[in-house]
Amino acid sequence: MEARFYKEEHHIFRKAFRDFVHKEIKPYAEKWDDEKKIPREIWYKMGKQGYLCPWLDEKYGGSGVGFEYSVIIHEELCRSENTGVLGMGVHSDIIVPYIDHHGDQRQKEKYLPGCANGEIITSIVMSEPGAGSDLAAIRTKAIRDGNDYIVNGQKVFITNGISCDLAIVAVKTDPKADPPYKGISILLIEDGTPGFSKGRSLEKTGTHSQDTGELFFEDCRVPQENLLGEEGEGFRYLMYNLQQERLALTIDAQATAEYALEKTIEYCKTRNVFGRCVSEFQHNTFKIVEMATEVEILKVSMAKWWIPEMANRLAYHCTQLHGGYGCMKEYYVARVPGDLRSLAIAGGATxxxxxxxxRMMGL
Structure with missing residues (x-):
């Protein structure tokens, strides 16, 4: 169900972007999944049409529009039948805001136009082996050496990690800080910087075309001018931006669940069993009604844990209603459970x- 606050201009934008997705993305959904990558060309096409970072100020190549346009983009990408393209949404609405919110003028002028036109793909680099949810426990160090930082460490589970041109990296600039989170800073590290290397593109149960990689830093020299914001303020920046990340991931889960339900209803209305449509059996009718009700329920303050879990429950029932076809890759719904799993983990596990x-409730 479309939100009531959308106006005519939003509907026009949605139709234009849905047409773009139908032409440029959906026909290649399975091919890109099989190849385990999103072609660079689609980034350029998205950027040329203004679909990357539409909220950015016009002077940096954006359109200066409200976040509701980003919501529409996320919703329509979820209808593309290739959730790997959501890496573009991660870039636009989760990563680039770090530069816009905390970068200095030089950094904004250098990087933001490329982020908007598709020439620069970004990644947010936080997780490490042994340090995921506990961000304060990261071990990647950035030690001052004159006007530079020398970075050493390893990162893992990095969205857009293999394809990124610019990594926004959480590092420890003060390993002795007490409490530890006060020693975290953020550095902007460009692809090709000596000492910065990319490892495996990790095999996942879903979102196969979205690269998720390992990154390594070995005596990587980064100019002090690439410090994002202030030294020691990285944890605060990350916590601030995590709220928008959680919102974006919630939108993705909601939209994916809604589209999976649409496809399931369409299937159940046309599939005959014992001379009747699958949707006409009372149990199945009740199950579809229950799923439709869950899709429409939103509790904003608790949405990040509830909606991805709801979406995973819905994906299970959608595949069940497809019978044996629910295990066949050619059916979109069969791919949904694997694609959705990460949304219940990224940005804060359930x-x-x-x-x-x-804690907010005082418990």
Missing amino acids: EVMKVVIG
């Missing part, structure tokens, strides 16, 4: 979100 909410 259990972590419950801990956060519990």
